[in-house]
């Protein structure tokens with residue numbers, strides 16, 4: 001590619017993280033531009049047909065949109081394949097990337113639930129998906145398909161990152177008894193490309209985002225911070 005790639009981003013977006021992880025796994029230098037999704041600039045509206053991040057700006061000025069085609073493009077154009085060779089395996093991997101997107105929708109339902117009933121129902125729906133994954137993971141690990149890190153791993157690392165923050169104020173039990181999923185989560189969180197995909201203030205930014213939802217999760221966060229304040233006062 002003639003010149004540097006640019007990843008059009010948002011600090012909290014899990015789909016942006018997929019592209020950032022793949023770029024880093026392939027040692028591709030790239031620039032990053034953050035977009036305020038509450039106040040989208042005109043050039044972004046023009047470049048992004050769905051008005052969403054990520055976008056990948058190529059060296060020739062063209063923009064790619066949608067995380068799945070973006071990471072597939074990177075996989076095809078940059079050395080070090082992150083997709084399996086066998087077409088059926090590849091199709092399965094693509095399906096599990098979509099499965100990760102469905103879990104992200106479930107996480108959205110969880111943090112937007114208005115009351116405890118909706119919250120626990122959304123939590124159970126997310127857990128059911130991880131229960132399914134427990135049977136799909138390579139038993140030897142450390143990643144989805146065993147030793148090689150793949151595009152599927154890049155899709156799940158941002159999913160697990162939500163729980164690193166949720167764990168600070170709620171015991172959801174999402175991964176209880178799901179030993180392979182937990183081991184996968186741990187391996188992904190130790191991966192340098194995963195760590196570098198967000199800024200250091202990600203947990204704080206996500207916490208503020210969750211506090212503002214006016215949801216049951218916001219209420220749990222509020223309870224936790226009151227508890228902490230009380231403990232600090234004693």
Ligand SMILES: N[C@@H](CCC(=O)N[C@@H](CS)C(=O)NCC(=O)O)C(=O)O
Nearest residue numbers: 013014015037052053054066067068
């Ligand atoms: N299917 C898209 C989903 C991307 C997406 O949902 N991006 C969100 C942020 S995480 C967004 O840009 N939302 C802005 C909006 O909908 O206005 C992909 O895989 O790239």
